[in-house]
Amino acid sequence: MRQKGVALVLVLWIVTLLSIMAGSFALSMRRESSIMFGLKSVAQAQAYAEAGIAMAQMMMLQSDPLKRWQADGQIYEFRFDRALIRVQMLAESGKVDLNQADLKLLQRVLSQAPIEAEKQARIADAIIDWRDKDDTAREDGAEKREYKKAGLKYVPRNEAFQSLEELQMVLGMDSELYDWLEPFITIHSGKSSVDLKKASAELRLILEDEDEKRTGAGLRKTPSRSVPVTPVDEQSEGDFDMPETGEEQDNSSNTDVLTIVSEAMIDEEITATVHALVKRVDEGSAPFSIVQWRPKYTKARSLFAVEMENY
Template sequence: MVRQAGAALVVVLWVVAALSLLAASFGLGVRREARLAVNLAEAAKLRAAAEAGIQYAAFMLTQPDSERRFRADGSVYALVLDELEVRVQVVDEGGKVDLNQADEGLLRAILTYLTQDPDRAAALASAILDWRDGDRDRRVNGAEADDYRAAGLNYEPADAPFDSVAEVGLVLGMTSELTQALLPLVTVYSGQAGINPYLAPKEVLLALPGMDPAFVDGFVQARSQQIAGAGGLPLPTLPGVNFHALAGAAFGMNVEVRGQGGDFQLAAVVRPGQGVEYLDWRETKLPKSLFDLPLAAPEIKLPAPP
């Protein structure tokens, strides 16, 4: 009888232990689900703030008062929305290098600036031209379908214009690091073979062959005090470099939001009008945090949503 009672006690203890384990597992699961819900809510909040930053910047680009209007030359603006810090950088797409129109020299120049390797830059420029042209003829140092297969890739060059700047990351020889550095400097929306120097990112100007860095520093500082694209600043004549005056067709925006749950970075291309038309939209990793760049104006506090 004592033996049976002892056995029953062991069974009871095992049942209690099993129930305790189930309860602990359930409690852990509940806490995990709660943390997941909080993380998802925080991510949605960061994303919504980034979208609000784009909408506000697009609105400020249309302001008739030049003193209030956001400059589209790479300037960074600070916003505060519902206790979230937002940084928005605006660049007119006319100031960037068009992947579908730029000639080999301009492509090679921007890639040499980023890689510091002229031979690699020449090969990449040829591969970009082979990607966008309509034939299957391989350029010297370029890349066509056979080269992609030999590299173990399961795709071929499009032999058509780039649909988006992100597509350049598929070009043979491009690395993730180089792609992220190149994306803020290129476009598919200007339709121009050259650049608008009054709107170009500083890195694009520095990449131009024969451009003096000291001149670029002074030029960028001087143009920030003028209406973008208004002219009036002297530019050196650079062999093989085409300048144009196209402005306002499309705007690239980099947005970074900082909150308790971390950072959120977004890149978009918009065409302002009665509403905002999005031409491109992607979550991204910016080459440099916008919070490390100087501000073009004092911080703007936006009203919290109802």
């Protein structure tokens, strides 16, 4: 009897152990399946976001001004298969060119930056010193001596900025300030001024005159012309209608260089964003060339954010 009792206990322990192992294996498989499903969904959202870039390029080529998408900051929305896609385009001429802007324009933009006034002046002067040809520091600027004094192993280029990322090397610049500035700056405009008609709402508010701010007569955020596009699968080939907006439209979408941000959402929770800098070309088979392509772009404000609804 004792041996039978020991055998029974042993069997119970083995069954318990096997049950625990089976449960652990099932839980592990469920987690792996969930991870794989998430990765698949993210990959699908990424592909849909890339499709949004292609759609934007095609819609900018529409011959009808009422159907043509404009590079003026408004948000366009359309459905494609499982995804809801939003696209925003901004002409580089509607941004501050780091290589052309004078000190006054740089100071005006930096005046709204989340830094103290003293640092605003230092950064503006340091940007000018980085790109000018001499080694003489401005009043609040920085040249070779200041960079060496700060313990840095590099000195100002004393030439034009070659990329936006180079701005992070300017003395006093940090990641927080750079992230704040990035949507407002460019090196592709080639102009010393900003085309406010093509600027983002935030930049227009920064650059408008103080008198205009008080009277409300300035170039404030334009009424939203972010009208939905008829879903692709419900249209006939080549027919992409966009309702009239009641505002006169021009050929501003035919800008030489522009930024396209496309964000796709599937299952109302999974999103992916692609950021592309494209240039319009008049020769060759492709009407646009890619200057910069940033897939899985996470620094841009979500086009599905509540504050973006009025664009």
